[in-house]
Amino acid sequence: MKDLTSDFMAFYQPKLALLFYQGKGRLGEMFVESFDIDSNGSPINAHPLSVREAKKLADALKVGSQSEEMLKPSGILGTHILFTDPSKNKVIWFTRSTRRQMYFSDLLGIPNGMASVPPMLWCADRESLSVFALGSDRRPTERTKLYHAPFFNTYQSGNVCMGTVDVEIGTSLTIEQFTSAWEAYFFNSYFNHLLEGHNPIEGNCVFLWKELVNGQGTFPMAQLRRAGTTINDLIL
Numbered sequence: 148m149k150d151l152t153s154d155f156m157a158f159y160q161p162k163l164a165l166l167f168y169q170g171k172g173r174l175g176e177m178f179v180e181s182f183d184i185d186s187n188g189s190p191i192n193a194h195p196l197s198v199r200e201a202k203k204l205a206d207a208l209k210v211g212s213q214s215e216e217m218l219k220p221s222g223i224l225g226t227h228i229l230f231t232d233p234s235k236n237k238v239i240w241f242t243r244s245t246r247r248q249m250y251f252s253d254l255l256g257i258p259n260g261m262a263s264v265p266p267m268l269w270c271a272d273r274e275s276l277s278v279f280a281l282g283s284d285r286r287p288t289e290r291t292k293l294y295h296a297p298f299f300n301t302y303q304s305g306n307v308c309m310g311t312v313d314v315e316i317g318t319s320l321t322i323e324q325f326t327s328a329w330e331a332y333f334f335n336s337y338f339n340h341l342l343e344g345h346n347p348i349e350g351n352c353v354f355l356w357k358e359l360v361n362g363q364g365t366f367p368m369a370q371l372r373r374a375g376t377t378i379n380d381l382i383l
Contacts, residue, residue, distance in 0.1 A: 163200070164190050221321045226286060228322060229268075230382055236316075237272045239381055240326050243284040244366060251360075252339035255299070255353055260361040265368060268293060270305070270381045271329045273316040277305035277381070278333065280371050289378050294371040295347040297355065299338035303345040305376060312336045348372060 161184040168178040181200055182190035218233045230239040244266050251257040266281035278301060280294040281287055295301070300308045314332055316325065341352060348355060348370045355370065 160184075161188060165196065217319055218322050218325060221323050224322070228326075229287065229378065231322065235272055237270070238322060238325055239268070239270045239378065241269065241281060241287055242267045242330070247334050249334060249356070249360065250337045251299075251356070252337050254339065255356075257338075257353060257356050258360055262356065262359040262362070263364065263366045265294075265297065265366045265371065267296065268378070269326065269329065271325070273318075274314075276307045276309070276329055276333065278307055279305050279374055279376065282368065282371070287378060291378065293374045293376050293378070295345075295374045297348045297352070297366075297371060299340055299352065300336070300342065301345070301347060302342050305374065307333060308342060309336060310339070346372075 164182040164184060166180045166182065168180065170176045170178075179196040181194055181196045183192040185191050217236055218231055218238065225240075227240050227242065228238065229241060231237070245264060246261050247264050248260070249262050249264075250259045266284050268279040268281055268287060270277045270279075278296040278298070280296050282292055282294065285291075295303070296305065300310065302308065309332065312332060316328060320328065338356075341347075346352060349372055350370050355367070358364075359366065
């Protein structure tokens, strides 16, 4: 285990102070004076802010500029995007019914292969993912009913357990890269178990996917179960 004692006892000593002056003239020009801080915490050595000091200050504030680059669209925003909150690195989007390559743990006795999946609603930030099923391929609205996603590895709340998958979402992805990355993480990981006794469908989940994998039929929408969550709940 890592010893965090030094982190809790860390002491930050002041090193620099900036004083901003603004002229009273019509232009109201600004002037910045920099002070070094001595070992007693007193300001000394007053001087105009140097280029080197300004660069160090800009480097310290780069976190803000990086977050502004996150989730910028690469072009016209796709109609599959329903909601974005760049301040939280959060996106809500949907996908229509399609066939996906799926992977299952050997313990389930389900072969890996292509299978039909229902329309889905996705909600993610950089660290977590929630998924739900939709009743049709129409673009959802705030009033659209949500269903439990009919997959293993999902909680009743919709949150996804990624297990041992190392999720690495970059800090400067476009919306398209962000949504594609999460979809790839979800479907390229191995489905292996139901969580906390939550059965997401009407019927047996193992039997359902045994029938769907490598079959030509569409997903049986009648087996979806209503979820008590709305899109508005996900936005908050």
